[in-house]
Amino acid sequence: MTPSEFETQLRHLHPDCFGWALSCCGHDEMEAEDVLQTAYMRVVSGRAAFDGRSSFKTWLFGVIRRTSQEANRRARVRERRTVRLEEGGLEATAPGDPYEDMGRAERARELAMALDHLPERQREVLHLVFYQGLSIADAAHVVGVSVGSARTHYKRGKNRLRTLLQEGDSLEG
Amino acid sequence: MDRRLRARFQELRDLEMDRIPDFGRIMPDREVTGPLREAEGAREFGGGNRNPWRRFAWTGGLLAAAAAAALIFMEFPDRSEARFEEAVRAFSVDPASGAWRSPTDGLLRLPGPELLSTRPTLGGPTAGLKSDRRPRYSSIVRNRS
Numbered sequence: 001m002t003p004s005e006f007e008t009q010l011r012h013l014h015p016d017c018f019g020w021a022l023s024c025c026g027h028d029e030m031e032a033e034d035v036l037q038t039a040y041m042r043v044v045s046g047r048a049a050f051d052g053r054s055s056f057k058t059w060l061f062g063v064i065r066r067t068s069q070e071a072n073r074r075a076r077v078r079e080r081r082t083v084r085l086e087e088g089g090l091e092a093t094a095p096g097d098p099y100e101d102m103g104r105a106e107r108a109r110e111l112a113m114a115l116d117h118l119p120e121r122q123r124e125v126l127h128l129v130f131y132q133g134l135s136i137a138d139a140a141h142v143v144g145v146s147v148g149s150a151r152t153h154y155k156r157g158k159n160r161l162r163t164l165l166q167e168g169d170s171l172e173g
Numbered sequence: 174m175d176r177r178l179r180a181r182f183q184e185l186r187d188l189e190m191d192r193i194p195d196f197g198r199i200m201p202d203r204e205v206t207g208p209l210r211e212a213e214g215a216r217e218f219g220g221g222n223r224n225p226w227r228r229f230a231w232t233g234g235l236l237a238a239a240a241a242a243a244l245i246f247m248e249f250p251d252r253s254e255a256r257f258e259e260a261v262r263a264f265s266v267d268p269a270s271g272a273w274r275s276p277t278d279g280l281l282r283l284p285g286p287e288l289l290s291t292r293p294t295l296g297g298p299t300a301g302l303k304s305d306r307r308p309r310y311s312s313i314v315r316n317r318s
Contacts, residue, residue: 007200014196019189033194041201108185130182158178165181 010040013057016132020061023127024068027112031071039067054141058134061142065124114164122157125150 010017021032021039039060042048048063050056115123121143128139140150 010200011196014199015190015193018193019186022189027189029192033199036194037199037201040199044201104184105188107181108188111181111185127182130179131186158175161178 009056010043010060013060016057017060017064019131020127021064021068023115023123023131024065025071026116031068035064035068035071038071039064042067055138058138058141061128061132062144065142110165114161117164118157118160119153121145121149121153122160125153126157126161129154 017036017039018032021036022029025031025035039048043050043060043063050059053059054062115126118126124143125136125139128134128142129136134142136150136154137147139154140147143150143153145153
């Protein structure tokens with residue numbers, strides 16, 4: 001892969017990478033940007049080498065995940081995560097029907113908070129499958145677990161998420 | 174359930190996509206040289222380009238382990254043993270040197286014990302004070318005769 005193709009790949013995956021970094025960092029945008037920049041730096045500098053054993057996106061998500069874990073070990077993200085969500089960090093910025101946007105933003109915030117209450121692996125697998133559109137096998141590779149474990153996390157995460165969302169919203173199971 | 178969950182996730186995604194930072198701002202400010210190496214078995218965060226300081230960490234660890242092993246297995250001379258042996262040697266030469274001495278030992282010394290160990294002579298120098306001036310028996314016999 002030539003350098004220009006490499007940069008093109010990164011640019012193409014940048015929105016997905018940002019969404020994944022947000023999920024890994026508890027929707028802390030500043031933290032997510034730092035993690036993303038560090039991950040890109042590692043990829044560009046060669047500290048993280050793509051070996052072709054998975055798709056480039058899957059491998060890149062693994063790099064971002066590990067980078068965020070290192071960052072989380074240095075900072076107490078969980079407290080900031082809860083505070084940030086409670087402060088209503090997710091707000092609609094795009095122009096449109098303000099009531100509709102407010103409803104969407106409120107539902108999105110509710111989902112983000114519910115995801116935050118899930119165990120880490122369940123949250124990660126659900127995000128990768130529903131948000132990023134990955135298969136369970138690819139999600140297992142990103143998270144670093146077996147496919148069977150990923151399926152278990154997926155099922156339990158869905159059940160738990162349904163319960164959490166039903167506490168605030170009626171949702172048919 | 175899945176369908177509705179996907180819809181909720183899509184709402185979350187749409188909202189977050191409005192906040193995507195500019196790629197140029199996030200991308201490291203250096204020429205992309207494309208170090209994507211499709212090396213077999215290459216590992217993340219290092220592959221074949223490991224952090225060189227890791228070598229020093231390994232070397233330092235090995236040196237520390239070697240030093241610890243040397244400290245464990247080396248026999249240092251026991252000073253208390255040396256002192257004991259010295260005392261035993263001194264005792265074997267002079268038992269009195271190894272015997273315990275009372276702090277009031279000096280009070281038991283009676284004056285004039287030297288008189289008991291010498292033989293006085295008539296007319297001669299005071300005997301007994303110095304052993305080398307003690308008269309010999311042969312000289313006393315000669316004097317008598």
